[in-house]
Amino acid sequence: MAEPRLWTPADAREWIAVPDAESDKYSRGVLGVVTGSDRYPGAAVIGVEAAIRTGVGMVRYLGADRPANLVLQRRPEIVTAEGRVQAWLIGSGMDPGKLTREESSLLDAALHGGEPVVADAGSLRRVAAGAHQRAFGVDESWRIVATPHVGELATMLSGLGSPAEVGAIRADPVSYAADVAARLGIVVVLKGGTTHVVAPDGDAIAISGGSPWLATAGTGDALAGIIGALVxxxxxxxxxxxxxxxxxxxxxxxxxxxAGDAAATEGPLAALDVAEAVRGVVGGLLR
Structure with missing residues (x-):
């Protein structure tokens, strides 16, 4: 396997969609979001905030009443009715062992709807169990981006019948991420001090650095929101x-x-600090 490529601000700039005079909220992209739960409602708030700050025409949130109400309190422009979307963000703040029937139905609808999907946390077991069984070709499977941390990747590997210790994955993260990506036909974003992005064909990208203050609750939800908006x-x-x-x-x-670096200039940060800082980072890249 080739060494992972590094990713630069110039590379990232190519994927920031800038609106023009003819743009509207639909042409700028609508992100459907199925995240958060009654037990972990904050994940929905953080992910939605990060998506909005990254730049998207509309966020359409579908979920339980408690997280939906908190999302609307934070961002009253969010739409909480079903309708057309261009991509989905699912699973953040959801316990795969405690999903309600409605939550399960929403996750399955997103995974099988044909739009690109960013799958986090509580949706990862579903991806591992069913992505390779979906009723369309390999190219369609590439429409899923999974965002596990090391422990979640270990769970995905167990679901595929190839259990691995967390320590072994930490010692060789790219190989294990590439195995899951190839077997499921998905893009794997293995989160960590260095985050590895691995495609089904084995192509790997490494993004390192970033403030150690990012190691705090909710920053993964912000990451999922950022990726969801870009998708x-x-x-x-x-x-x-x-x-x-x-x-x-x-x-x-x-x-x-x-955004983590920007939010940590004066010390400890919270996940919403990271989400709010994305706007300035995007503006800086475009300038």
Missing amino acids: ATNAERVLADPGCLASVAASGVLLHTA
């Missing part, structure tokens, strides 16, 4: 060339890393 705003390019999805995901990781 939604680049949905036409992704559908035309699913192979570019790894580049979109890597650009999201770079924005997240830079």
